[in-house]
Amino acid sequence: MGSRRMVFAIVTLMLTIPLSAEKKHSGGPVEPTAGQWRTWTISSGKDYRVPPPPAANETREELRAMADRISQNTEDDNAQIAYWDAGSPGYRWMDLISNRLLATPPLPTTTFPHRLYTYVSMAMYDATIAAWESKYFYNRARPSELDHNLPTAVDVPDSPSYPSEHAAAAVAAAEVLAALLPNEAQSFRDLAAQAGRSRVLAGVQYPSDVEAGAALGRKVAEQVIARAMADGSDSTQTPTIPTGPCYWKGTTAANFTAQYFKPLLMTSAGQFHVPPPPDCMSAAVQVETTIVKNTPRSPSAFATNYKAFYWQSPEGLNTFVYRYMDRWMAEDHLDKNPPRAARAYALVSAVQFDAFIASHESKYSYWYIRPSQLDPTIVTLFPNPSHPSYPSNHATFSTARTEVLAYLFPTRAKDARALGKESGDSRLYAGIHYPMDIAAGTTLGKSVAGLFIDWGNSDGSQ
Numbered sequence: 001m002g003s004r005r006m007v008f009a010i011v012t013l014m015l016t017i018p019l020s021a022e023k024k025h026s027g028g029p030v031e032p033t034a035g036q037w038r039t040w041t042i043s044s045g046k047d048y049r050v051p052p053p054p055a056a057n058e059t060r061e062e063l064r065a066m067a068d069r070i071s072q073n074t075e076d077d078n079a080q081i082a083y084w085d086a087g088s089p090g091y092r093w094m095d096l097i098s099n100r101l102l103a104t105p106p107l108p109t110t111t112f113p114h115r116l117y118t119y120v121s122m123a124m125y126d127a128t129i130a131a132w133e134s135k136y137f138y139n140r141a142r143p144s145e146l147d148h149n150l151p152t153a154v155d156v157p158d159s160p161s162y163p164s165e166h167a168a169a170a171v172a173a174a175e176v177l178a179a180l181l182p183n184e185a186q187s188f189r190d191l192a193a194q195a196g197r198s199r200v201l202a203g204v205q206y207p208s209d210v211e212a213g214a215a216l217g218r219k220v221a222e223q224v225i226a227r228a229m230a231d232g233s234d235s236t237q238t239p240t241i242p243t244g245p246c247y248w249k250g251t252t253a254a255n256f257t258a259q260y261f262k263p264l265l266m267t268s269a270g271q272f273h274v275p276p277p278p279d280c281m282s283a284a285v286q287v288e289t290t291i292v293k294n295t296p297r298s299p300s301a302f303a304t305n306y307k308a309f310y311w312q313s314p315e316g317l318n319t320f321v322y323r324y325m326d327r328w329m330a331e332d333h334l335d336k337n338p339p340r341a342a343r344a345y346a347l348v349s350a351v352q353f354d355a356f357i358a359s360h361e362s363k364y365s366y367w368y369i370r371p372s373q374l375d376p377t378i379v380t381l382f383p384n385p386s387h388p389s390y391p392s393n394h395a396t397f398s399t400a401r402t403e404v405l406a407y408l409f410p411t412r413a414k415d416a417r418a419l420g421k422e423s424g425d426s427r428l429y430a431g432i433h434y435p436m437d438i439a440a441g442t443t444l445g446k447s448v449a450g451l452f453i454d455w456g457n458s459d460g461s462q
Contacts, residue, residue: 030337030338030339031132031337031338031339031340032136033136033460034128034129034132034133034339035129035130035132035133037129037132037460038459038460039126039129039130040125040126040224040264040346040350041123041126041224042223044133045130045133045134046133048130048134048216048219048220049133049134049137050162050213050215052138053162053208054208058208062143062207062208063206065207066143066150066203066206067147067149067150069200070151070201073153077201080194080198081154081201082153083198084195084199085154085198085202087326087329087341088336088341089128089195089341090121090125090345091335092195093124093169093173094117094120094322094326094345096191097109098318098319098323101113101314102315102319108181108183108184109181110181112258113318114318114349114352114353115180115231116177117322117352118264118349118350118353119180119225119227120172120173121342121346121350123175123220123224124169124172125342126220126223126224127169127217127220128168128339129342130216131163131164131165131168131169132165134212135160135165140162140209142157142160142205143161143203143204143205152202153201153202153203154202154204155336157204159338161204161205161209162208163210163212164196164199164205164212165213165338166199167195167205167209167210167214168217170191170192170195170214171189171192171196171213171217171218171221172217172218172224174217175188175189175217175221175225176225179221179229180228192217193214230262231261231262233261235257237256239256239364241253241367245281247367248367248370248373248387248388249370253364253386253387253388254385254387256364258356258359258361259357259361259364261356263353263354263358264354265354265452265455266357266448266451269357270358270361270362272358272444272447273361273362273365274440274444275440276366277440280368280369285374285436288371288435288436291434291435292372292431292435293378293431295429297379297380297381297431301429305381307422307426308426308427308430311422311427312430316426324412324416324419325348325408325409328409328412329341329344332409340461343459343461344408347407347455348401351400351401351403351404351448351449352400354451355401355444355448358396358444358447359391359392359396359397359441360393362391362440362444363390363393364387366388366390367388368388368389368390368437370384370388370389371431371433371434372432380431381430381432382430382432384432389433389434390434390437391440392438392441393441394424394427394433395420395423395427395437395439395440395444395445396445397423398423398424399420399444399445399446399449400445400448400449401445401449402416402417402419402420402423403416403417403420403449404449407449420442421442424438424441424442
């Protein structure tokens with residue numbers, strides 16, 4: 001028994017001793033040209049180059065101070081290190097937004113929650129690209145590469161140390177969130193400080209890396225916030241709701257002002273304006289209405305009912321795309337590639353911004369009647385959304401996002417597109433959309449996605 005205890009103790013000790021830096025490198029520099037990739041809001045990564053890192057003497061002083069501080073790491077420190085290292089630098093911030101929407105009751109976001117995803121992800125992407133330009137310009141070695149005895153609690157990234165990518169992304173995200181949710185500004189800034197500090201405690205970045213990254217993130221955020229404040233989302237336009245046999249019946253036109261937002265890539269809100277729907281009294285629409293009515297919704301139709309409810313849920317409305325993307329990034333180890341991960345978050349979030357505008361521009365051009373308003377014998381699974389029927393928002397948004405997912409993760413393209421189709425079809429299952437609404441939304445979503453895929457194909461990341 002004594003020998004067994006000794007073996008167990010030795011194995012336990014080996015598991016708790018930090019691995020050397022040499023053993024923890026994964027091999028190959030991470031995206032050395034990413035600093036030249038096109039940015040969303042700032043002029044370029046080069047234009048935001050940070051000042052030079054500290055000289056050799058100061059670096060040695062930082063190393064000594066780091067070694068002393070790391071030797072005093074607590075369980076709480078280790079928990080924070082693990083928390084912020086769980087994915088790419090942007091992972092926790094995108095998850096923070098999703099968790100707010102999934103909370104019961106949902107935590108405050110904004111009138112248009114997709115703006116949070118869009119501007120936070122764009123800020124983190126631009127900050128990451130700018131950080132990468134500075135990284136490979138200065139090429140500062142990671143702390144453990146200069147002091148091989150310095151313990152490291154996580155894998156040492158195969159990229160230069162200065163400035164900190166985690167600090168840049170975290171401060172960029174926190175400042176955008178603080179601007180959009182000012183009542184919680186300090187809590188977001190505290191989280192950003194925690195994210196940057198975790199990299200020092202992990203032994204993979206200097207305090208000066210974190211300071212420079214934070215300053216960079218703040219500068220980038222200023223530009224993104226200025227863009228957000230001028231995007232038209234504060235429009236006070238009010239509708240005149242038309243009346244007539246084929247018009248939607250309602251009093252509150254939800255998201256009416258979305259058509260007045262300033263698009264990111266579309267030339268105008270109506271760039272992909274969908275063609276007019278048929279007259280609601282036509283034979284074609286009678287057929288469509290019959291299809292809606294005859295689609296099973298009784299308790300025995302559980303297989304389609306649950307899909308209708310899932311896609312109507314907060315996850316189906318907003319967060320599903322990030323759940324799948326995070327999983328696929330982890331499976332492909334893209335979470336170890338900050339520029340690629342940031343690019344994925346930004347493209348998927350940004351396409352939703354323009355899809356939101358495009359769908360509502362067409363909806364409020366036609367004000368088309370909902371199926372159960374045309375035929376009151378249709379029983380829906382849940383109430384109709386408070387806006388017109390044609391085209392389907394769900395089909396537009398889900399198709400746009402899943403087409404971009406298919407582009408970013410081509411080996412999962414079939415799975416991504418299946419998600420988009422199911423989301424659109426779920427509106428027929430629920431009885432709240434005609435098939436033609438779904439078809440028009442699918443076409444519209446693909447058109448919007450095409451712009452963002454073209455952007456991705458020419459952003460310098462190839």
